[in-house]
Amino acid sequence: MRLSQYFLPVLRDVPKEAEIISHRLMLRAGMVRQQASGLYSWLPLGYKVLIKVQKIVEEEQNRSGAIQLLMPTIQSADLWRESGRYDAYGKEMLRIQDRHERDFLYGPTNEEMITDIFRTYVKSYKDLPLNLYHIQWKFRDEIRPRFGTMRSREFLMKDAYSFDLDKESAVRAYHRMFVAYLRTYARMGLTAIPMRADTGPIGGDLSHEFIVLADTGESEVFCHKDLLDKPIPAPDTDFRGDLSPIINDWTSQYAATEEMVDMAAYESAVPPDKRVTARGIEVGHIFYFGTKYSEPMKATVTGPDGKEITVHMGSYGIGPTRLVPAIIEASHDDDGIIWPxxxxxxxxxxxxxxxxxxxxxxxxxxxxxxxxxxxxxxxxxxxxxxxxxxxxxxxxxxxxxxxxxxxxxxxxxxxxxxxxxxxxxxxxxxxxxxxxxxxxxxxxxxxxx
Amino acid sequence: MRLSQYFLPVLRDVPKEAEIISHRLMLRAGMVRQQASGLYSWLPLGYKVLIKVQKIVEEEQNRSGAIQLLMPTIQSADLWRESGRYDAYGKEMLRIQDRHERDFLYGPTNEEMITDIFRTYVKSYKDLPLNLYHIQWKFRDEIRPRFGTMRSREFLMKDAYSFDLDKESAVRAYHRMFVAYLRTYARMGLTAIPMRADTGPIGGDLSHEFIVLADTGESEVFCHKDLLDKPIPAPDTDFRGDLSPIINDWTSQYAATEEMVDMAAYESAVPPDKRVTARGIEVGHIFYFGTKYSEPMKATVTGPDGKEITVHMGSYGIGPTRLVPAIIEASHDDDGIIWPxxxxxxxxxxxxxxxxxxxxxxxxxxxxxxxxxxxxxxxxxxxxxxxxxxxxxxxxxxxxxxxxxxxxxxxxxxxxxxxxxxxxxxxxxxxxxxxxxxxxxxxxxxxxx
Missing domain, CATH: 3.40.50.800 (Anticodon-binding domain)
Known part of the structure; x- marks a missing residue:
């Protein structure tokens, strides 16, 4: 691309509204433009990075056996009434009425819609396991959007959803995503550490966040130093085989966010010279939540014995519009960005x-x-x-x-x-x-x- | 892809709600699912087609010199108040209030936002010509959405916007898009005929629609038979050179939609054995509209003589979510779809x-x-x-x-x-x-x- 024919609006001055380095650099490098609070255009340079990030996410999702589709951004409120989240979700949900005064919303996530798709078409245990994902714009009406695209209102997210017959196979699906995520970050030049996490409004009892260490991280994290240079699962990893040795290896060493840390456990598990206490940025979050949505929404399949089985589900999120600034936070100097x-x-x-x-x-x-x-x-x-x-x-x-x-x-x-x-x-x-x-x-x- | 591990929910029965063959086939082939009136999920098979269509659109846009970026789906109402379209646009605009009760809308098109981006960064005649495009979800709250993704409420559109110093160079930009569109359709196996069109709510005085002939077309069209197998401009066409010979060749023979046709002119221009009267589907629309947006929104550049010049603009739309059914309308038999x-x-x-x-x-x-x-x-x-x-x-x-x-x-x-x-x-x-x-x-x- 000839720069004389390109559109690269580089800024000389440091924009005052930007509080963190990635936001400043993305504005200065002409990567993004704020259109309104928490709403960004991705200018050509930024868009190219976003697409490369998205492609890596897709390749690793596909490698793990997940199948890509695409759900719309606008969802019917009725679906969310079925799961009970329409009322439970607070003001972060952007609620909309159409011209006929029917209730809709701009999807902040897609558990309900994917469960609806699943129950419509999948009837037999033979069709499992299944993991469906999409990469689509989401909206969360943050009260105070900030940090550029790190915490914007409209944001791009890859969200995958797994469906399995029982908890044991659902955990295997969870392991596949765990490994896919490790590979995804590594391919982008990021060192991301999986840490046990709270499940929050998604629900469930098993969850990991993937955290990149950076001085500007939003929360404090505590982990074993050896996690920082643990080898990444190989590209020819057999995703249909048993991945638990890899998971055990990655989860056997202490790692926790400030919400989850138990200081006594941390200090007893990690010798002083191996303790890493740092700031971290969450770049992915995976959940196993069993039948939380399949139960109220009646997502069942017929088992081998003819009986109806309520499926076990998990969901797995990575935000490309957040990964881009996270990569910059992890890789820059006084002169600007240093892209992998x-x-x-x-x-x-x-x-x-x-x-x-x-x-x-x-x-x-x-x-x-x-x-x-x-x-x-x-x-x-x-x-x-x-x-x-x-x-x-x-x-x-x-x-x-x-x-x-x-x-x-x-x-x-x-x-x-x-x-x-x-x-x-x-x-x-x-x-x-x-x-x-x-x-x-x-x-x-x-x-x- | 092994079908045993894929998600391909083929339907045996012909869905009753589908009025046209492409909609019936897309539902039966498990390509899409209606989530609510005019809102569709693209299931894996449909998504793969959509992506291939999108890639061809991108490649031909890039070949012509247009530069890709990405604007958000949600836009501030204030921008649309500047152009005067916020009040002028009817109920098709999906209006939204955020948690602070500020007015937003789900973009039905992006003339205002791209003009805002342009005026923010581009200051000199030296930066012209410029053509910026994006492929993003749009929303038009149709009173009665139908024909599947052919006329859905949420739809994917490639919209490009050209900026030039004067009408003459703006028409050259228009010609570049004209040629890019001819190539785009041909690569998808479509025969699309450019026809002079009304400019409608976009405004301006020069406009062409690209029409694919199909029995289920939404309107009647009238054209010269020779247009059906006219050769397509070559891939090494010099887009920086003079394209008017190509445009003249394509526009010298009679072609008009029912809104624009002058039957006397048609019959005098086309000998009886060369007259084609058929149904057509619009698969693209290009506009030159001069200073309609740049004037009220003050999008100007400094000319060589230091004077401010209001830029001349055009916009150019193709809808991938409409192209997919259009291809099916043009290519199927009793047994199903026949993909190019x-x-x-x-x-x-x-x-x-x-x-x-x-x-x-x-x-x-x-x-x-x-x-x-x-x-x-x-x-x-x-x-x-x-x-x-x-x-x-x-x-x-x-x-x-x-x-x-x-x-x-x-x-x-x-x-x-x-x-x-x-x-x-x-x-x-x-x-x-x-x-x-x-x-x-x-x-x-x-x-x-």
């Missing part, structure tokens, strides 16, 4: 140091074509502007590699590559640049970790 | 005629692996059920090719391939099946037409 390659809006940026110079521009154009031909997702700063501003923008928007070419380099036939994360610079022949960038980027795409 | 390969939920289905037979199943499993390894998007009917039901399902859901293998074929080492569209059948060695399917499918993917 797997979610970077562009993998590399080619900087033409002198766009007014015909020879330099011809060399850059040809290098740009070569980088594109090598399958690198490229931004090309072809604007006729000073070098300083170009470097600042490239740093701010966090593209992992900068390929820098100007008249002086051209004379010696050399290009400079700057590694955004380490600051390291290397000089190499122009003809080797594409091969080098490809070699740097490919292992970091993390499609196969 | 480019938008088929699966490109081929492998039918195991005897899933209870270990040898047959082993051969099918291995053929399935081979077809997957060849990059074919496969459905595998591995269920332990009778052959008749499997054939009926494969026909109903419209997968372009059926690969049929049973114990008898296995004995002679042969597999049967059924072409869904022509009904043609061919028998060939099992070892040649993957190569043959690949050869059949690749040219029909239409990525490069």
């Amino acid at each position: 390659v797997s979610v970077a809006p562009f993998e590399a940026v080619l900087i033409n140091l002198k766009a007014g110079d015909a020879e330099c521009t011809a060399a850059c154009d040809s290098l740009y074509d070569e980088l594109n031909a090598n399958g690198i997702d490229m931004l090309y700063d072809d604007r006729d502007q000073g070098a300083g501003g170009k470097f600042a923008t490239a740093d701010l928007i966090g593209i992992p590699y900068q390929v820098i070419l100007g008249p002086r380099g051209l004379k010696s036939g050399e290009v400079e590559i700057k590694h955004r994360r380490s600051g390291e610079r290397e000089t190499l022949p122009v003809g080797d640049a594409a091969k080098r960038i490809k070699a740097l980027i490919e292992p970091q795409r993390r499609t196969d970790i | 390969v480019s938008v088929a939920p699966f490109e081929a289905v492998l039918i195991n005629l005897k899933a209870g037979d270990a040898e047959c199943t082993a051969a099918c499993d291995s053929l399935y692996d081979e077809l997957n390894a060849n990059g074919i998007d496969m459905l595998y009917d591995d269920r332990d059920q009778g052959a008749g039901g499997k054939f009926a399902t494969a026909d109903l859901i419209g997968i372009p090719y059926q690969v049929i293998l049973g114990p008898r074929g296995l004995k002679s080492g042969e597999v049967e391939i059924k072409h869904r569209r022509s009904g043609e059948r061919e028998t060939l060695p099992v070892g040649d099946a993957a190569k043959r399917i690949k050869a059949l499918i690749e040219p029909q993917r239409r990525t490069d037409i």
